[in-house]
Amino acid sequence: MKRLLRATYIAWVALRYGLDELVLTSFRHPGVRLAARIASVGRDLSAPRGQRLREALQRLGPIFVKFGQVLSTRRDLLPPDVADELARLQDRVPPFPAEVAIATIERAFRKPLGDIFSSFEREPVASASIAQVHFATLRDEHGREREVAVKVLRPGMQKVIEQDLDLIRTMAGWVERLSADGKRLKPREVVAEFDKYLHDELDLVREAASAAQLRRNMAGLDLVLIPEMFWDWIRPDVLVMERMTGIPIGQVDRLREAGVDLKQLARDGVTIFFTQVFRDGFFHADMHPGNIMVSVAPGTFGRYVSLDFGIVGTLTQTDKEYLAQNFTAFFRRDYKRVAELHVESGWVPADTRVDELESAIRSVCEPYFDRPLSQISLGMVLMRLFQTSRRFHVEIQPQLVLLQKTLLNVEGLGRQLDPELDLWATAKPFLEKWMLEQVGPKRFWRELKEQAPYYAKMLPDLPRLLHGYLQQRPDEGLNAQLLEVIREQRRTNRLLAAILYAGAGFLLGLVAMQLYIWVRINFNWG
Incomplete structure (x- = not known):
């Protein structure tokens, strides 16, 4: 009975705020559309649809408010006006x-x-x-x-929570079955x-x-x-x-009066974000102003103070490498590489034409480069990218949803502290350094050291294993083609020489790549 009463109340609030007009008009079934038209008679629906949805969720209580907050991060699924209104929900x-x-x-x-x-x-x-x-x-x-x-x-x-979640799951099932956009x-x-x-x-x-x-x-x-x-x-x-203790980061006047360098504070926020994401793959995913203060104590003056860790995000090594390559390609305006990465990762169908996707991405991003943060909105760039992506059936990966939300929070903090902050220029050196550590000689030697105990254990047994293998008779399963190679000493020598030359070439290639990246970073090439 309680569930029935709660469902009835939710339905009444939905009709009261005209949510049927917002949702039911996309349903396929003619009867559902007719019900939506009948329900809209005699109501004042002059307020924008996003505002009505926000007010309805507030009326339904804290669980629905939180649901709206999570939904606001899915800008790949929502129209911009609705996502912006949901982002205003206060818990x-x-x-x-x-x-x-x-x-x-x-x-x-x-x-x-x-x-x-x-x-x-x-x-x-x-x-x-x-x-x-x-x-x-x-x-x-x-x-x-x-x-x-x-x-x-x-x-x-x-x-x-369980009661309301059951009802929300039920409503989600209805939307998926009946809405034309459900899938x-x-x-x-x-x-x-x-x-x-x-x-x-x-x-x-x-x-x-x-x-x-x-x-x-x-x-x-x-x-x-x-x-x-x-x-x-x-x-x-x-x-x-x-x-x-500290001053809430939203109180910019108090920070300025305390002598905090707001420009440096904005840059530090970008550094913290990219360090947590790309170095650690573990980041604070609720970085809105209510959870951030700035210390003014003598020993820690000007440092961020993070609070409330109920929501954190994690990324795998594959996620980090893919994101770093995407960001780096964006900063270099290499839109073809961005399109290729979308195809390689499976974000778009394999038969997608790279040149068409490249052109679409270029048309979104190019107008925003070389502008200070005061003149651009990273949220708007993401929104336009999502809208463009729908044409190519791009599927936004679930593990990146929190990253998108946090990136928008970082943008908001940066805009508040330093309207002239160039997010691209601040992030580019960090990402290039991180890429150098991930694909260059440093990573090679790091992984070599990590695997050293395994190699040390294996090497003493290698001569015995090799001798036993070479002593096998053909009737014991030795491959005839391999036996021929072993018998012909000259061919064996050539094979070993080829391996040595290949190894030397690989090491020379790593050194050359490190030199190239070092020169590019230090002399501002590329």
Whole structure:
């Protein structure tokens, strides 16, 4: 009965805000289209469709707000006006009572609050749909005190989420079966993606582990601060971490008054992003201004402070190499290579004409080069690329969705801090250096050192194995053609010489490639 009532309420909100006009008009069935026309009679639908969708999701509650936020990242699936409106959704809800938070903490640690914290601020400093945060002072076993932030999961979220997710899955199935665009929109895949993100955020141990990994990765960069996790005081529904202080990155006037170099801060943000993506393949995927501060403490002045690690992205080595080649080709305006990479990766059908795809990509990207960030929008470039890609049946890979979202966040931060920041020029040297390390001699020697223990173990046995192999009689299975090679010493010598020359040529090629890339980077060639 509860599910039925909830479904009825969702249907009423959808009709109230005219979502049937937004969704049902693309359905094939004539009866569905007729129902959409009847439902639209007598309503005020003068507001833009994206605004009506955003307001409807806000009316339906925090789970639908979060779904809209995830959906806003799929700009390959949505019209620009709808995606822009969904990006405005704010995950802010009234806090739950402090008594409930305290009860959750005491239940999680099986101790009274006073045995854990010497002080606890009852008024939360932040409240969202999944959890809220309180400041406190942690007392350790030696009597020392640390200023901490305590994140407490909102009670009863698991049940509420599962109920709404069931309804969203059902609606996604309807869209896929009845909508003419159902296959392209992939509604069930989007819901599955949302389900994963949501359940990841419900496990605060997972969030703490992600934060700890990012903290280790960023330790040597000296550009970003990530709070320490106190593992003795972390449970699935409670997370105790180091309290971080700083100025919210959105308060540009305060940063300027504090003496922060905003231009350098903008460049540092780009460096942090590309380091996490291409060096580590593990990046903070929720870098909106609400989760970023800037330290003004003497020892860490001007560094980023990252918060909220419920959503992180990961990339495989193959993903990183493919992306780096794409970015590098874009920066060099080598649109043919970009088109070839799309075909090689399977993003477009194998029979796609590379010259046509190259021409389409050029028409999108060329007008935006050599302009400061104040005059371009990377989001608009991506949007136009997605629209162009549909003609060629390009499928955006799921593992890159979070990367697109984070890249848009980085663009927004850069525009806010330094409108003249040239994102292309800032990123190009970093990517070329990374490519040199991945395909040049450094990678060859690194992999050789990693495999050295295996080779060291194998080499002592090699003469015995080779001798045993050469002593085999033809009736023991020795290939006749190989036996002929062994008997003819001259042919064997030629074969060995060819191998030696090939190895020498390979090493010379690596040296030549390193020299070429070094000259190109240092003398600004290409």
